[in-house]
Amino acid sequence: MKLRGLFGLLVMTVAVSLLMACGGASSVKIGMLSPQTGPIAQFAPGFASAGSVGLASINEVYDGNFEFELITADSGCDSTTAATAAQTLIDSGVLVIVGAACSGASTAAIAVAAPAGVPMISYASTAPALTTADDNGYFFRIVPSDAQQAVALTDVASAAGVKNPAVLYMTNDYGAGLGDNFISNWSGEICTKAAYDPAEGKYDASALAQAVVSGGCDSVLLMSYSTDGASIVEALSAQGFEGVMIGADGIADANFTGDFTDASAVDGLIATRPRPGKDSVAKSKFESAYAAADGKDGIYTHETYDAIKIAAAAIASDPDGDLRVAVAKIGTNYDGASGNHTFDANGDVIGTGYEVCQFTGTNFSCPRVWSADGGLATK
Amino acid sequence: MARPYHPKREVSFGPSRLVLNTAPRHWLARPGWLRALVLALFLLVDGYIGLIHGLGTIVWSGLFTSQLEWLLLPIEVMVGALLLLRIILSQVRASWKSTLIVLTPILVVLISFVVLELLLTGSGRKATIKFNLSSVGLSGLYWSAAYLSVAVGLTLTYKVQRFANFAQAEMVLFGSYIALLLMWSNRFFPISDSPSDGILNWELLLWAGVSAFVITGALGFAIDRVVYKRFRAKMGTPQVMMIASLGVSMILRGLLYMRFGAGTFRFVPDRDWRLTTSTIKFPAEQVTLHLGDAGNQPLMEMATSVSPYAFAYSKFTFVIGMFAIAILLLFLLHRTRFGRQMRAVADNPDLAASSGIHVERVHGGTAFLSSGIAGFAGALIAAILPINPELGLSLLLPAFAVIVLGTIGSVPGAIIGALIVGLLRAASEPVLIGVGDALDRPSASGFAQVVPFVFLVGLLLLAPRGIGFALQNWNIDRIKKQRLSRQNAHYASRVKLLIPIGRLPVVTAPLRGFFERANHRREIILDWLTNALSLFWAARINYLAKLPSKAKVLSNRIVETRNLSHIRHRHLPRIDRETERGSWILFAILFLVLAAIVFMLPSVSSLTKTLQVARIVTLVGIFGLASFSLNLHTGITGMTNFGVIFFVGIGAVVVGLLSTPVALNGYGWSPWTATLIAVGISATLGWLLAYPTARLRMDYFAIVTISLGEMLRISLQAEPLMRAGSTLTSAIGISQYPRPLESWWENGPAHRIGDLLGLHVAAPYVVLLAMLAATTLIAVWFLLNTLLASPWGRILRSIREDEVVSQHHGHNILIHKAASLALGAAIAALAGALWAWLNTSIWPDFMNPVRTTFLIWAAFIVGGRGNNRGMIIGAFLIVIVEFIFNVLVVSRGSSSLPFHGLTSLMDSIFSWLVTSIGGLVWSIRSIEAVFPNGDVELSLTHLKLALIGMVIVGGLVSSSKGLLPEIPRRPKHPPGPPEDTSERKEAA
CATH class of the missing domain: 1.20.58 (Methane Monooxygenase Hydroxylase; Chain G, domain 1)
Incomplete structure (x- = not known):
């Protein structure tokens, strides 16, 4: 029994070493950390689709000069999983890592990537702690800070004539960041504040909606992802809520209606999202490619695509140099699918403001924009 | 259940105990x-x-x-x-x-x-709490039904099969996905897809419920045959079966992920079911509570003019369906033959078998029923919630709270428990919102999901055996009283009936004579029988004495050769996993094999290889320490602790909070002092935990500890005091804390060691951390071995074997359990500190009980319970498995990476399985709904999950002791003369 087990182990070791010996021609590898397991695993298919669209795009742009490969590993939403995955990516020779999604995953992964000299470009980590993290300049992110979007939401709410809003937000760093910042920015009254865990089976959308209705709130500020956001909007409509609904970038997407069975509930919803560049060619290009690839609905897919494009451009500009510098240089006034981006010294993007979108019926349009200096304006 | 009442048993020990306890000498x-x-x-x-x-x-x-x-x-x-x-x-x-x-x-x-x-x-401060009675009541019913969907099967399995089945949540999910597959089938898709016509179509929903019940039930039955039957045959402990069920749940979840992906799906039985207008409107009354404002406002106010509460048809169906099936189950248990058989097996399987019940069939039936009910619930719940494979886990832990509250194994208890927990969950939300508002804690309502646990822990301290037990006692009392009164009534009536008979002594006299004669005859018969028996006995002894001498010679020879072989055997050193030396040898071999795998893991440069090895060493240190802690609690002292992660978390959180600079909302202590305090706090909590929980049964203790971990995790999410590392208190997580010796390392040894390793740059900090982790691990290992070899170790083991006996021998069990909990908690806190330094930040998700706790449990079970060497191998193994699978996962991305061919092969096999074989069962639509453009790709991450599950189940089925079993510590038998043994054998 014991000997057999040992023999098996030995055979396995030999097999492992033999398999490892084989290897092919080298190419340029970009790593990607995706939350394939854990609480936000439902968005991983979207990230994966955006990743493959991005890969196809960069291989088309740099055809002949570079052959890029995108290597994906599971970061979970968990520091340890993410750091181990980052280590494996680095071991397989990636030059830049795109990711991770959850802020905890990103902070742990950068602690592995920075000593190895591999820059990371996150497409979804919004925690303020990442701004000042000890990353030696290797950490970048394409998502703007929550604090700024909270200001935008405040202006949007005031413009909508809101007096007594309810604030519903998720108990994760994204939701809490937006929610708490909105609450501290809002000068008027707040009728109800409720936090919930967006995992299905952990919140009751009807009870949240009823709290809003029976509190007599005239409007709702919703800091959510798309699936839970849809459930709450549906529940609000079912409870007979008729006030203004305002959401953030988790739901500001034409595909949001796909999460509804009864899409009529979405009518009148206002939502903000990072403003795209002046000519939104990148955006429309990405969206058509994404649709052609049968990509799943999701959040931060535009950011994922941009992160891969920036990584490839940085590698192409200076394949052997310090990639930190190259990424920072490419990421200056970069017109991407998710907006116009410039990295500051901390690796954060200085947003160019937000666009304010709305659903009329089930039609989605973004007629207004918001910027830090100019406030709300019509496009 | 009607349990016979034994009045004598209850009073038997009373007086003697009283004598021992009286005579107080002084106040204490x-x-x-x-x-x-x-x-x-x-x-x-x-x-x-x-x-x-x-x-x-x-x-x-x-x-x-x-x-x-x-x-x-x-x-x-x-x-x-x-x-x-x-x-x-x-x-x-x-x-x-x-x-x-x-x-x-x-x-x-x-x-x-x-x-x-x-x-x-x-x-x-003043808080206003608004209860909308309809909302709280109906939402409470919904939560009750949701928790009940897992709890019914859980408690039924517990009742009959006596283990906590973690795979129950996956059974619910399985039912949901069957409903989805039906929806995507060619037969039903037109119903689901048809535009709204204002009429509810029940066809698909009914089909989904019934087929989910049957198919999930069949799956449960099959799993019972393949896995749990083996454990029953080997008399496996409930603990082992529980961990096996954990493995089963990982396999099922992995398979569901592989087939259906991580995305969410909605089950639409008919579009009309899910319209926002498909609701029943309940008129609502609102009760407003004013707290903290006693002088000015009334405590309670009623308002009736609030808008009605809309309760969706799908929820209504779910609640009705769930409670109906639970009541049907009660009926089955108490009114049918099979139900009686189930209860008989639950009470005493051996006795049930002896009275002609086919015990295995009852087990199979129970597995079918408990899984089937879960599957049925899954189909109904899919019509309400978006479904993804994580959903089951959201319901599992509260379901445990429900069945513990209602007393494990009691179905009516589970129903009552679900109602209490559900209503409490719904009612807590307005309270938390109101109070959170008043106390500047806007995210307080995030605590709503731990309310069941907090409540459960509080209640268990008061009623250690749950409410169901009290209910049952109360019931027994009632029945007893009823019986007594009925008996009296009966007696009286019978006496009345007997009066006329008593007046007929003519009839009774001959009867009396007959009985007297019969009694006399019985005595004669008994005498005769006794004589016959003693005669036979004497004859047998005579016969044995007169055995033919030849036979005696032959038997002597056999004994001699036996003795010879025995002697020869003794001269050879017995090398076995269960001897000290054999265990060490196997440990060394396993360790070297694992180290060789580490050596062979691919990497691109010496710098990345150094990072990789240092990371592995640190992780082995962390998981090894956590496994030591679990081993001390569970393997040595015998307390099933599911809260390792609680103590690890306390360690990490306290270190992080205390050492973060004051400017960033921390306390600015040095990492070393912070670690000392963290270890102290964790040990104190461990010690304190012993007092309320010492009286709890093993399973209840497990649930309390797992709840503690969950409470800490939610506190990290929702409590501002548990945040540091940013100037904003809104930022969840603890970060920006200093790590020990960081500047010393970077200014000195880093460069020297970097040169030594040939890195050409300074060695990264994780190398120092690896050294710290390895030193701590070895030091703790040495300390534990010394302690466990001491008399204290023997006392702990004796508590594990039999608490009553060790109590009888004069050991204060409470103190020893508390000390064991405290020491283990301190070790776990060290692991937490190392973990905090490795991850550089602490986020709620790192304490995910389902991931981290069970990973440590896997290390504990696979490594070998009760053996600290096994803990190290187990920890090493789980760390390495993670790395090996990651190598597999990343190989898909590039043809130049090792295993690329293997993953493409696996992809094509999987694709063939899903489209060609699976295509016979499900429609193309169901494949295209999951995989973009119908390109089937195997998710290696989830294959890893399923494979780890298989390793756990397979390992337990083949040997439930693990790789390095505990070495039995028995005193060596004195080598007696061979004649002695031969005589003994002969006599036997």
Whole structure:
């Protein structure tokens, strides 16, 4: 029994070493950390689709000069999983890592990537702690800070004539960041504040909606992802809520209606999202490619695509140099699918403001924009 | 269940115990409850004056910041009140006790309101709590049904098969996905896809419910045959079966992920089911509570003019369906033959078997029923919630709370428990929103999901055996009284009937004579039988004495050769996993093999290889320490601890919070002091945990510990005091804390060691961390081995083997359990500190109980319970498995990476399985809904999950002792003369 087990182990070791010996021609590898397991695993298919669209795009742009490969590993939403995955990516020779999604995953992964000299470009980590993290300049992110979007939401709410809003937000760093910042920015009254865990089976959308209705709130500020956001909007409509609904970038997407069975509930919803560049060619290009690839609905897919494009451009500009510098240089006034981006010294993007979108019926349009200096304006 | 009543058993030991306990010599020897009463009153008064007047020990001590004071004071009052309640419960007359226990949930809720009122009054704040009665009631029913969907099967399995089945949540999911597959099938898709016509179509929903019941039931039956039957055959302990069920749940979840992906899907039985107008409107009344404002506003206000509450048809169906099936199950259990058989097996399987019940069939039937009910619930719940494979886990832990509350194994208990927990969950949300508003904690409502656990822990301290037990006692009392009164009535009536007969002595006289004669004859027969037996006995002894001498010679020879072989055997050193030397040898071999795998893991440069090895060493140190802690609690002392991650988390959180700079909302202590304090706090908590939980059964202890971990995780999400590392208190997580010796390392040894390793740059900090982790691991290992070889280790093992016996031998079990908990907690806190330094930040998700706790459990089981060497191998193994699978996962991305060919091969096999083989069962639509453009790709991450599950199940089935089993510590038999043994054998 014991000997057999040992023999098996030995055979396995030999097999492992033999398999490892084989290897092919080298190419340029970009790593990607995706939350394939854990609480936000439902968005991983979207990230994966955006990743493959991005890969196809960069291989088309740099055809002949570079052959890029995108290597994906599971970061979970968990520091340890993410750091181990980052280590494996680095071991397989990636030059830049795109990711991770959850802020905890990103902070742990950068602690592995920075000593190895591999820059990371996150497409979804919004925690303020990442701004000042000890990353030696290797950490970048394409998502703007929550604090700024909270200001935008405040202006949007005031413009909508809101007096007594309810604030519903998720108990994760994204939701809490937006929610708490909105609450501290809002000068008027707040009728109800409720936090919930967006995992299905952990919140009751009807009870949240009823709290809003029976509190007599005239409007709702919703800091959510798309699936839970849809459930709450549906529940609000079912409870007979008729006030203004305002959401953030988790739901500001034409595909949001796909999460509804009864899409009529979405009518009148206002939502903000990072403003795209002046000519939104990148955006429309990405969206058509994404649709052609049968990509799943999701959040931060535009950011994922941009992160891969920036990584490839940085590698192409200076394949052997310090990639930190190259990424920072490419990421200056970069017109991407998710907006116009410039990295500051901390690796954060200085947003160019937000666009304010709305659903009329089930039609989605973004007629207004918001910027830090100019406030709300019509496009 | 009608349990026979034995009045004699209950009083038998009473008087003698009383004699032992009386005769107090001085005050300390007074009854324990008196001392506890003084403590309770002190806590109440101290906490009260602290809250209202700012006096008392907590305030005077000056140890805490004002925020912490406001946190500790209510806890103090709460503990005092619960203690008082417990004393009342223990001292009250037995006839009142059951009633009181059944009332405790209400009392606990009332106490919490009083404490809240005190807190708000003391801090000068006002809270308005708005209860919408319809919303709370209906939402509560919905939660009850949701928890019941997992809890019914859980408690049924527990009742009959006697283990906690973690795979129950996956069974619910399985049912949901069957409903989805039906929806995507060609037969039903037109129904689901048709536009709304204003008429509810039941066809698909009914089909989904029935087929989910049957198919999931069949799956449960099959799993029972393949896995659990083997454990029953080997008399596997409930603990082993529980861990096996954990493995099964990982396999099922992995398979579901692989087939259906991680995305969410909605089950639409017919579009009309899911319209926002498809609701029943319930008129609503609103009750407003004003807390902390006693002088100005009434405590309670009613308002009726609020908008009605809309309850969706799908939820209505779910609630009705769930409670109906639970009541049907009750009917089955109590009114049918199979139900009686199930109860018989639950009470005593051997006795049931001896009275002709096919026990295996009952087990199979139970597995079918419990899984089938879960599957049915899954189909119904899919019509309400978006489905993804994580959903089951959201329901599993509260379901455990439900069945513990209602007493494990009791179906009516589970129903009542689900109702209590569900209503409480729904009612807590408005309370938390209102109070959170008043206390500047807008995210307080995030705590709603731990309310079931907090409540459960509080209640278990009062009624250690759950409400169901009290209910059952109460029921027994009632039935007893009924019987007694009925008997009396019966007696009286019979006496009345007998009166005319008594008047006929003519008839009775000959009868009496007959009985007398019969009695006489019986004595004669008995005498005769006894004589016959003794005669036979004598004859047998004579026969044995006169055995033919040849046979005796032959038997002597056999004995001689046996002895010879025995002697020869003894000369050879016995090398076996269960001897000291064999265990060491196997440990060395396994360790070297694992180290060789580490050496062979691919990497691109010496720098990345150094990072990789250092990371592996650190992780082995962390998981090894956590496994040591688990081994001490569970493997050595025998307390099933599912809360390792709680102690690890306390370690990490305290280190992080205390050492973060003051400017970033931390306390700015040095990492070393912070670690010392963290270890101290964790050990204290471990020690304190022993007092309330010592009386709990093993399973209840497990649930309490797992709840503690969950509470800490949610606190990290929702409590501002548990955040640091940013100037904003809104930022969840703890980060930016210094790591020990970081600047010393970077200014000196880093460069030297970097040169030594040939890195050409300074060695990264993780190398130092690896050295720290390895040193800590070895030091703790040495310490533990010394301690466990001491008499104390023997006492702990004796507690594990039999608590009563070790108590009988004069050991104070409570103290030893507390010491074991404290030591283990301290070790776990060290692991937590190392973990905090490795990850550089602490986020709620790192304490995910399902991931981390069970990973440590896997290391513990696979490594070998009770053997610390096994813990190291187990920890090493789980770390390496993660790395090996990651190598597989990343190989898909590039043809130049090792295993690329293997993953493409696996992809094509999987694609063939899903499209060609699976295509026979499901429609193309169901494949295209999951995989973009119908390109089927195997998710290696989830294959890893399933494979780890298979390793756990397979390992347990083949040998439930693990790789390096505990070495039995028996005194060596003195080598007696061979004649002795031969004689003994002959006599036998």
